[in-house]
Amino acid sequence: MMTSTTPVKAEARNLSFFYNGGNNAVKNVSMPLYENKITALIGPSGCGKSTFLRCFNRMHDLYPGNKYEGQIIMHPDDTNILEKNVDPIEVRMRISMVFQKPNPFPKSIYENVAYGLRVRGEKNRRIVDDKVEEALKGAALWNEVKDRLQDLAFNLSGGQQQRLCIARALATDPEIMLFDEPTSALDPIATANIEELMSELRNKLTILVVTHNMQQAARVSDYTAYMYLGELIEHGETDRIFTRPTRKETEDYITGKFG
Amino acid sequence: MNTVTQVLNNSLTPQISDRLSKNFNRHLKERVIEFILMLAAFSAVLTTAAIMGILLYESYGFFEHVSIADFLTDTVWTPLFENPRYGILPLVSGTLTVTGVALLIAIPIGTISAIYLSEFASHRVRETVKPILELLAGVPTIVFGFFALLFITPLLQKIIPGLPTFNMLSSGIVIGIMIIPYIASLSEDAMRAVPMSMREGSYAMGATRFQTAIRVVTPAAISGIVAAYILGISRAIGETMVVAIAAGQQPNLTFNPMDAAATITAYIVQVAMGDLPHGSIGYQSIFAAGLVLMLMTLTLNIIGHITRKRYSERY
Ligand SMILES: Nc1ncnc2c1ncn2[C@@H]1O[C@H](COP(=O)(O)OP(=O)(O)OP(=O)(O)O)[C@@H](O)[C@H]1O
Ligand SMILES: [Mg+2]
Numbered sequence: 001m002m003t004s005t006t007p008v009k010a011e012a013r014n015l016s017f018f019y020n021g022g023n024n025a026v027k028n029v030s031m032p033l034y035e036n037k038i039t040a041l042i043g044p045s046g047c048g049k050s051t052f053l054r055c056f057n058r059m060h061d062l063y064p065g066n067k068y069e070g071q072i073i074m075h076p077d078d079t080n081i082l083e084k085n086v087d088p089i090e091v092r093m094r095i096s097m098v099f100q101k102p103n104p105f106p107k108s109i110y111e112n113v114a115y116g117l118r119v120r121g122e123k124n125r126r127i128v129d130d131k132v133e134e135a136l137k138g139a140a141l142w143n144e145v146k147d148r149l150q151d152l153a154f155n156l157s158g159g160q161q162q163r164l165c166i167a168r169a170l171a172t173d174p175e176i177m178l179f180d181e182p183t184s185a186l187d188p189i190a191t192a193n194i195e196e197l198m199s200e201l202r203n204k205l206t207i208l209v210v211t212h213n214m215q216q217a218a219r220v221s222d223y224t225a226y227m228y229l230g231e232l233i234e235h236g237e238t239d240r241i242f243t244r245p246t247r248k249e250t251e252d253y254i255t256g257k258f259g
Numbered sequence: 260m261n262t263v264t265q266v267l268n269n270s271l272t273p274q275i276s277d278r279l280s281k282n283f284n285r286h287l288k289e290r291v292i293e294f295i296l297m298l299a300a301f302s303a304v305l306t307t308a309a310i311m312g313i314l315l316y317e318s319y320g321f322f323e324h325v326s327i328a329d330f331l332t333d334t335v336w337t338p339l340f341e342n343p344r345y346g347i348l349p350l351v352s353g354t355l356t357v358t359g360v361a362l363l364i365a366i367p368i369g370t371i372s373a374i375y376l377s378e379f380a381s382h383r384v385r386e387t388v389k390p391i392l393e394l395l396a397g398v399p400t401i402v403f404g405f406f407a408l409l410f411i412t413p414l415l416q417k418i419i420p421g422l423p424t425f426n427m428l429s430s431g432i433v434i435g436i437m438i439i440p441y442i443a444s445l446s447e448d449a450m451r452a453v454p455m456s457m458r459e460g461s462y463a464m465g466a467t468r469f470q471t472a473i474r475v476v477t478p479a480a481i482s483g484i485v486a487a488y489i490l491g492i493s494r495a496i497g498e499t500m501v502v503a504i505a506a507g508q509q510p511n512l513t514f515n516p517m518d519a520a521a522t523i524t525a526y527i528v529q530v531a532m533g534d535l536p537h538g539s540i541g542y543q544s545i546f547a548a549g550l551v552l553m554l555m556t557l558t559l560n561i562i563g564h565i566t567r568k569r570y571s572e573r574y
Contacts, residue, residue: 057463093465103460106479118474119466168464 009035009206010056010095010176013071015082017051020065025051027230028070033176035075038198038207040221040238042214044253048230049210053178056081056208057095058088074175093120096169097178101185102161104153104168109145112153112164116172131171138204139167140197159190166197170204177201179209183216195220214254218242226250314553317546324540330547336510338544339530345544347551349510353427353520354552357502360431360516361438361495366488368435369442373484376443377450378472389444396440404504407433412505425507425519433505434498438491445490449483450476482566489563493556499524523552 010033017026025048033039041049051060058081060066071080074094081091096116104112111118113132122128132149136142141163145156153164162182169177179198183191198207198220211217217224218238225235226249234241234250245251322330325345333346372392376385411429416422453476461471477484507519508529521529527545535542 059459059463062459062462089465089467092463097463099456099460099463101456103454103456105457105460105475106481115461115466115474116464119461119464119470165460168460172465 006034006037008032008075010072010074010081012052012055013073015052015055015068015070015072017048017055017060017069018067019051019060020063025230026055029227029230029232031225031232031235033206033208034223035206036202036204037222038202038209038220039223039225040217041208041210041225041227042212042217042253043227043233045212047227049227050180051230052227053180053208053210054097056176056178057092057097058082059097061088093172094174095176095178096172096174097180098162098165098169098182100181102158102165104156104161104164107153108150109153109156109164110149113167113171115168120172132167135167135171138170138201139163140193141167157190159186159193162186162190162194163197166194166201170201174205176206176208179207181210181212184212191216226253228253311553314546314550317543318550320538321540321543321547324543325547334512336526338541339535343540345547347523347548349512350521350523350526350548351551352512352514353502353506353510353525354496354522354555356514356516356520357427357431357434357498357506357522358492358495359514360428361435361498362488362492364432364435365438365442365491365495369439369487369491370446370484372439372443373446373450373487374472374477377447378468378476389447392440392444395437396444398437400437400498400500401504403433403437404501407501407505419517422517423507423519425505426517427502427506427520428516430502430504430506431516433501434495437498437501438494441494442487442491445487446480446484449480449487452483453479486563486567489559489566493559493563496559497524497552497556499528503528523548527552 012029012031015026015029016024018024027048029052031039041053043049054060055068056072060068068082070082072082073079074081079086081095093116105115107115110132113135114128117128117131122131133142133146136145141160144160145151145164153161156164162185166182182198183194186194195216198209201207202222209217209221221238223236224238224241226233226241226245226247228249234245234247236246241250242254245254251257330345330347332348333344334348335344335346336349337344376388380388407429408424411433412422412424412426415426415429415432416424419428422428457475457479458471461475466474502522503525506522506525508521508525509519510526511518511520513520526548530541530545
């Protein structure tokens with residue numbers, strides 16, 4: 001089987017998450033992210049997909065009162081990135097994120113992509129130039145913007161903005177990239193572009209993507225996880241999940257009987 | 260077709276007219292209320308228009324005696340002397356100097372306070388500090404005037420030997436303190452209006468809180484912050500009591516804050532308190548000065564309004 005030979009990049013171990021106020025949005029989830037693979041996270045609205053995803057870059061630390069339980073182990077160094085003495089900034093440098101709605105900064109296209117390097121203190125103009133170009137190429141945006149790098153990022157179309165956000169996340173060479181419904185705000189063509197891009201990015205890094213769109217999960221992902229009410233119901237190779245799910249709930253959801 | 264509607268009309272007429280008359284009564288009542296509300300709202304507009312009208316009318320009388328060129332270029336303002344001179348420049352220089360000092364104080368402190376309150380302070384601190392700031396904005400300006408004259412000036416005289424009792428420096432500093440709450444509070448509003456998703460984008464790139472505040476939130480809120488500055492400037496320009504008390508009363512063409520000088524507003528109170536005959540040129544001169552002041556603040560307010568509008572369209 002594929003699972004036995006593919007190295008694991010990161011894994012959640014008995015991960016639970018509680019929002020400030022006690023809402024237990026993720027319940028005891030254990031799940032691997034295979035290296036250089038795309039794992040899709042599906043499930044009905046409110047089942048905890050975003051909450052789970054945002055544990056991986058400690059996004060919940062930004063708001064007081066949130067609580068993690070369990071572990072997220074990153075390989076090969078076996079760091080538990082949820083541990084108190086692990087700096088969330090270190091985590092975010094290794095694991096980057098693309099949001100549902102494109103959220104470029106009020107800066108030029110160039111400075112948007114250079115942002116991660118700037119906050120890391122990179123001053124060398126040549127290095128920044130090279131990284132920006134490489135990231136924009138990696139995000140399939142270079143040809144469209146190479147003559148207007150100093151333009152304000154807000155002037156790009158929605159799809160271009162989302163690719164800009166991907167370039168921004170790429171520029172710092174992350175090991176894992178998180179996508180939270182990256183195409184839900186985009187038209188079909190822009191969506192196809194992003195999906196193609198994700199497939200290519202797989203060669204460089206490991207991807208966890210939340211999606212509402214079952215076809216998208218089937219098209220782009222290697223593994224699929226189905227969540228329901230904060231619990232992980234089933235996880236496995238995408239082909240198998242979509243053809244022979246072992247759990248009745250998964251089958252109902254995938255076939256549209258539910259959700 | 261026609262007959263059908265007629266039949267319908269006939270059969271429905273009693274009820275409809277009934278309903279209509281009720282509607283009419285209700286409408287009348289609403290109309291009256293609406294009219295009263297409108298009157299209240301327009302009273303402010305009317306007052307402003309009336310003030311503008313009087314300013315223009317009296318200034319017109321002034322400019323029948325004094326050429327606009329003299330008014331704008333002469334360097335001496337002595338309308339009440341035997342040989343009167345009517346150059347507004349000394350009053351403008353006084354106003355600008357005091358305002359400049361005030362901004363040197365208020366912009367850095369106000370902006371830093373806003374960044375702190377919006378991006379660093381806990382909910383509890385913010386909810387405590389903001390009302391205090393607003394309280395500071397509510398202190399009567401005459402109190403600030405005496406604060407400048409009786410506390411700040413003696414303090415400054417210890418540091419700067421030879422500083423005259425009346426000087427623009429201490430008024431400027433105190434006006435600066437006075438407008439900090441405006442700048443801080445409005446800038447903070449602008450920064451808080453920056454969507455959380457933008458901050459999250461920055462944190463997700465591994466930025467610290469400070470980097471996020473300076474590199475993302477501040478530029479995103481910049482037009483709101485600039486609007487706050489502009490409103491602060493127009494407050495400083497229009498401020499009267501502090502300068503009337505602490506800056507001196509002599510029009511003086513200088514930009515040195517260590518000098519005593521009069522501002523436009525100080526001149527206006529000074530003359531308005533004396534008993535000048537209506538219609539005399541000295542009397543009219545305060546309207547001309549007032550007109551200049553009004554134009555200065557009006558321009559700033561319009562610029563502030565435009566930047567604010569542009570910024571609110573961004574998201
Ligand atoms: N900040 C919060 N505080 C408290 N509860 C929250 C918060 N954000 C989300 N929740 C709750 O946590 C649960 C999971 O939410 P989450 O956003 O992870 O769902 P999701 O699967 O991503 O849904 P969707 O597909 O609609 O994005 C929901 O019940 C939601 O109401
Ligand atoms: Mg979600």
